[in-house]
Amino acid sequence: AASRLWRYHQLRQPLRRCEAAIGLGSHDIGVARHAADLYHADWFPLLVFTGGANSIHPEQFPDGEAARFRDEAIAAGVPESAILLEPAATNTGLNITLSREVLAAAGIEPQTVMLVCRPHDQRRAWATCRRRWPQVEVVCASQTIGFDDYLETVRDERLIIDILVGDLQRILEYPARGFAVPQMVPSDVRDAYDQLRRDGFTSRLLPELA
Template structure:
């Protein structure tokens, strides 16, 4: 087992759980004018989009994302393209899907998706943002900054932390991602990329502890 695949200790798991819970917005998925499936390395996102579409929660779905920055070999034709194909396999009709294949970050995901919707005459008042479970809060604070007039509802595949880790198959990778996303929630408001959020003391302590333990591969360059 390489360092990047090493198992985490029980203490590290408990610290990660605090951050995992914080990242989730705990919104109730409800009907929206459109949904946006945010690009990532995780096919759980388009699968959950398909599930919500079949439940009748929205008529139009945008998949957004270019090449994955951390694993470009996973979706060589870009995240949005592969997500669309997966959703089609799961029964979402082609006519319901719009494609945004250029975005390289979350701000672009949301801004470019807004433009794609506008191009076909859709100006939503409510948008369902579908992401990986630990990306909900970062998606929310970014959307509230770049698209403040829309009501944002966050959703993700309803998995517990341990079950999600099993789907990815790499403990360290997931914890690195949790830490990196929390850093962005903390730092991006200072750069004008997101609205500010309160970070509870225990969550911030867990964040600092995991950084000390070396879960740093997704931290921003200093």
């Protein structure tokens, strides 16, 4: 059931060169490293890292997600001049909105944007961007990795499954709240979601709907 949600949450869009990229903050440092790889491959010339305090591993992000991701990217060879920071966002909607403001303050109003995120963040990030920034063409990018291998890198299977379940709930609930565009959820994905909820993977559900 978890593998089914993992596959659903990924869009697997073909890459295209974009005017800017937004690296979405999280506990997964691999996002910053993958963003650096994409920069070196010339998929974009400018990168915004976005994210405030990390709630999962705060000790690993003393200056926030964006700052830690910037440091990782610079260590991987991305010039500091190619990086902008958005250090305040606490959710995906703010990641998009505040990054857009950071770009605008730098005099940049892109028509194309690449969202660099964890593999299982793609669908919700895309839907959020389409609602918050409908004028831009958006493509999502993540490291190519299988579910089992990803669990090995993160080393917290329960957390990842909880996140998969919580994000599916948000895909179902957020369009009515105006936070994201609606998306089709196949019946087998809903069945997997219901099964995992029954099995107790509920820590990342919306509190009012847990």
